[in-house]
Amino acid sequence: MMHTPLLVRLALTATTAALLSACVSVVSLAPSNKPGVKAKITDAAKVAVVLPKGSDPKAGPAPFASTYKPLPSQLTALVGGHILTATGEEIISGTLVMDGGKIVAVGKDVQAPSGAKIVDAKGKWITPGIIDIHSHLGVYPSPGVESLSDGNEMTEPNTAHVWAEHSVWPQDPGFNRARAGGVTTLQILPGSANLFGGRSVTLKNVPAITTEGMKFPGAPYGLKMACGENPKRVYGHKGRSPSTRMGNVAGYRSAWIQAASYKRKWDDYRAKAAKGEKADPPERNLNLDTLSGVLAGDIRIQNHCYRADEMATMIDISREFDFKISVFHHSSEAYKIADLLAKEGICYATWADWAGFKMEAYDGIAENAAIGQKAGACVIIHSDDPVMTQRLNQEAAIAMGAGARMGLPVSRADAIAWITLNPAKGMGIDDKTGSLAPGKNADVVLWSGDPFSVYSTADTVFIDGAVVFDRKDPRYQPKSDFELGQPGEGVHP
Amino acid sequence: MIRKTSLIAAASALSLLSALPAAAQTIAIVGGRILSQGPAGDIASGTVLIKDGKIVAVGSKIAVPADARIVDASGKTVSPGLILPSTSLTVAEVEQIGDTMDDTAGKRMGAAFDVQYGVNPNSALIPLARLSGVTRAVVTPVLGRGGSGGHKDDGADDFSGSFEDGEASLFAGQVATATLAAGVTDAVVKAKIGMALDLGEAGAAYAGGSRGAAIVLMKSALEDARHYARNRAAFDIGASRPYPYSRDDLEALIPVVEGRMPLLVRVHRASDITQILKFAADQKLKLILEGAEEGWMVADAIAKAAVPVLIDTQADLPGSFETLGSTLQNAGRLNAAGVTVAVMGSRDYNNLRQGRFNAGLAVSYGLPYSAAMASVTLNPAKIWGLADRIGSLEPGKDADVVIWTGDPLEVMTYATSVFIQGKEQPMTSRSLELAERYRPVKSDYPPAYR
Numbered sequence: 001m002m003h004t005p006l007l008v009r010l011a012l013t014a015t016t017a018a019l020l021s022a023c024v025s026v027v028s029l030a031p032s033n034k035p036g037v038k039a040k041i042t043d044a045a046k047v048a049v050v051l052p053k054g055s056d057p058k059a060g061p062a063p064f065a066s067t068y069k070p071l072p073s074q075l076t077a078l079v080g081g082h083i084l085t086a087t088g089e090e091i092i093s094g095t096l097v098m099d100g101g102k103i104v105a106v107g108k109d110v111q112a113p114s115g116a117k118i119v120d121a122k123g124k125w126i127t128p129g130i131i132d133i134h135s136h137l138g139v140y141p142s143p144g145v146e147s148l149s150d151g152n153e154m155t156e157p158n159t160a161h162v163w164a165e166h167s168v169w170p171q172d173p174g175f176n177r178a179r180a181g182g183v184t185t186l187q188i189l190p191g192s193a194n195l196f197g198g199r200s201v202t203l204k205n206v207p208a209i210t211t212e213g214m215k216f217p218g219a220p221y222g223l224k225m226a227c228g229e230n231p232k233r234v235y236g237h238k239g240r241s242p243s244t245r246m247g248n249v250a251g252y253r254s255a256w257i258q259a260a261s262y263k264r265k266w267d268d269y270r271a272k273a274a275k276g277e278k279a280d281p282p283e284r285n286l287n288l289d290t291l292s293g294v295l296a297g298d299i300r301i302q303n304h305c306y307r308a309d310e311m312a313t314m315i316d317i318s319r320e321f322d323f324k325i326s327v328f329h330h331s332s333e334a335y336k337i338a339d340l341l342a343k344e345g346i347c348y349a350t351w352a353d354w355a356g357f358k359m360e361a362y363d364g365i366a367e368n369a370a371i372g373q374k375a376g377a378c379v380i381i382h383s384d385d386p387v388m389t390q391r392l393n394q395e396a397a398i399a400m401g402a403g404a405r406m407g408l409p410v411s412r413a414d415a416i417a418w419i420t421l422n423p424a425k426g427m428g429i430d431d432k433t434g435s436l437a438p439g440k441n442a443d444v445v446l447w448s449g450d451p452f453s454v455y456s457t458a459d460t461v462f463i464d465g466a467v468v469f470d471r472k473d474p475r476y477q478p479k480s481d482f483e484l485g486q487p488g489e490g491v492h493p
Numbered sequence: 494m495i496r497k498t499s500l501i502a503a504a505s506a507l508s509l510l511s512a513l514p515a516a517a518q519t520i521a522i523v524g525g526r527i528l529s530q531g532p533a534g535d536i537a538s539g540t541v542l543i544k545d546g547k548i549v550a551v552g553s554k555i556a557v558p559a560d561a562r563i564v565d566a567s568g569k570t571v572s573p574g575l576i577l578p579s580t581s582l583t584v585a586e587v588e589q590i591g592d593t594m595d596d597t598a599g600k601r602m603g604a605a606f607d608v609q610y611g612v613n614p615n616s617a618l619i620p621l622a623r624l625s626g627v628t629r630a631v632v633t634p635v636l637g638r639g640g641s642g643g644h645k646d647d648g649a650d651d652f653s654g655s656f657e658d659g660e661a662s663l664f665a666g667q668v669a670t671a672t673l674a675a676g677v678t679d680a681v682v683k684a685k686i687g688m689a690l691d692l693g694e695a696g697a698a699y700a701g702g703s704r705g706a707a708i709v710l711m712k713s714a715l716e717d718a719r720h721y722a723r724n725r726a727a728f729d730i731g732a733s734r735p736y737p738y739s740r741d742d743l744e745a746l747i748p749v750v751e752g753r754m755p756l757l758v759r760v761h762r763a764s765d766i767t768q769i770l771k772f773a774a775d776q777k778l779k780l781i782l783e784g785a786e787e788g789w790m791v792a793d794a795i796a797k798a799a800v801p802v803l804i805d806t807q808a809d810l811p812g813s814f815e816t817l818g819s820t821l822q823n824a825g826r827l828n829a830a831g832v833t834v835a836v837m838g839s840r841d842y843n844n845l846r847q848g849r850f851n852a853g854l855a856v857s858y859g860l861p862y863s864a865a866m867a868s869v870t871l872n873p874a875k876i877w878g879l880a881d882r883i884g885s886l887e888p889g890k891d892a893d894v895v896i897w898t899g900d901p902l903e904v905m906t907y908a909t910s911v912f913i914q915g916k917e918q919p920m921t922s923r924s925l926e927l928a929e930r931y932r933p934v935k936s937d938y939p940p941a942y943r
Contacts, residue, residue: 142810142811142812143811143812143813143814143816143817144812144813145813145814173810173811174810177809177810229589335927335928335931336931336940338931338933339933353846353924355924356586356587356588356617356618357587357588357589358587358588358589358590359587359589359590362587363927364924365924365925365927365928366924366928367924367925367928371928371931371932371933374933375933386810387807387808387809387810387839390807390809391807391854394850394904397904397905398846398850398904398905400905401904401905401906401907402907402928404905404907405907406925406928406929406932408932452904452905453903453904454850454853454854454856454857454902454903454904455853455856455857455903456857457857482811483811486811486817486818487763487787487790487817487818488811488817488818488819488820491789491818491820491822492809492820492821493821
């Protein structure tokens, strides 16, 4: 980075130290000073230290902050629908009430409040909005031309410094198709060529001109990591490390050593600064910001990892460096270590039965989800695909069918969590969305029928209580700029 | 050039390998809801009678011979075996392991490439397909690297494949159809049933960069094939004009130019479809279209030309500039215009189950249910000239029969019994064995002992 470390002379109170670490780039001892106004240095005993903007990862407002605003909504009651709450409950005929963007009531005996817009949901099904924890919409958009393909920074094995949100093209028509399939929230991940692929971003699936306009407020960042074949193939072919799985592991461990060192430097600096001691701030490093954010527990590991033995190795690495893996992705062999994953509290995200396209997916089976469910693991069905994301409900149904075939049936009440509450848990947003519970964001899908049927469609999709898609009303069938005037305009859904 | 499965070898292999019933047997599948796809129509509760590998009767009031083995299908649904209308199944195993891939010609030939020789009846993927009710596969070669595996996250984007510009032939090679029956030593039912070709962006790239080049090259190849057919003797003594294609490639194109072998054209953009329809009419070719994402835009012309279409009904994204008009309504609109539609999954052989779900999907977007069932059974058989043998449950046809827990197009439905040419198939696969091995149980020994 460009700047030279500054000499910092501070005589700070605990209050201002707290301010310093809590996102202010300009600090002053003078309580009357407004943020953003440089402190006047008038007194040697009251020295304010001003790091140049951007040089302290925790100073100032978070960069690229969400500008998402919910679309207009009204008090609405979906009445008489078949409800899957994703908390294990199935209500054969019930009512869901949304107000102010939140779910306010759900249940068998709930009455629609007066003044509510009544939606007759008889014969229809109601579920939480679908959450796809593994999407490349926007970073690998349609059309899939090279000019728009920005998902994999395949230039070095550790690109923890890149952020997926800086590659997202909000005009990707795929967002619209996914919404018509009931998808309300997406985690957009960088690709898997690298050991550390970069930061993910969590998006509300609303049409927006900027990526910031889609960013899910308060959602934690994820860090994409990849095990196995992809990194060793990509870099092995370039004649550099890693070219083997042991090279992969050495790469992860070396990076975590650096991250721990970086974190310690900042922690030391902040501690000294807090005590008013003389301290040099470390030089900011975007790569290590992300990695140290994982060590601090702020950023969640989203780990592409197919094989059981490799997942176990990754768990060992997480113990060695004291961080937590949130989710294994693809995880074709999760069923072989379902007990371990359940015990560790690590979710696994998989397809129903995409398998066999490479050696590390060779043992993928359609029973993967059902076996994990039986073992008590947090199971997620993901897409990694702009087509499958439109029908994650049916992908879950394929996995349910396979479970039933081997005598491990999974109820609809449980399976719906695979594509709603469990991905919300894996992304750290389950306090906000993912289930139909009072107080949660009103991210809701009204289906034409049983969502696990091939014939059912998402008829109305709500995000924060606002209608964002309606299959029967062209006013709620948004098109991206790219789609205007093209042959496909007007033939969706 | 028709080869039949070696039934005798298959039967003896089966009797050695397993306790499966021999073919020479009468089987009565009774009590099931029958979706016959044949003259018997749909029957709420009926019987399918099988003798010596053939269907002998289908109906609600069929007398069951005393010596028949009874298969109770009450509460279940009985359909013809499903047919994959265009797939790499049997010639492709693990996409990223090139040595296991035999669905592409490579650099040495084009039209002459004959996919039949790579068909492997012991592919681990065949039982998976069979468990999802598929009994036959039409194996179509592809240009460049086969399959797609298409997950961006899985390095598809860091594989350029073997696709190279400016190679001599546009033609991907000759199509075969295979049985998915267990225990056969030769799965090819009928070889050389079609010639595959890619147009549009892929064909243009192959031809050097432009569509204009692709069509001209194709035309000259067909003219050369005609010329060669008339001048074989001269060619043999080196007295013919030179051809840019090999003798093998030219020989392979003769049945195409004579209209005896259908030309399977992978094409996407409406204007490209229009061009190939015109070209095929001029050249008197028998045509089948695959892909045809913008087919709905020229549906009447396709119908008028009586050209059938193989489509992936999930295609609804403008994935390229030749598929800007992709829509989930494609199958419904084509069918409404009178086009014969067969539904395929994506070509991914790891995605074998998708065909029947894709047919179901199309029902929500305008394809009548009966047409959806036909799109994965009778229509693929008709399109590939196999309808005298398979595609429906009717007397005289091969007894390819599937018993399902319910509606075959519904996601959670699964097959409980599969018969191919009257032989009951083992309902297992490598995947199911893995699942059983890791069924949650308590044991002090590792799963390798299970």
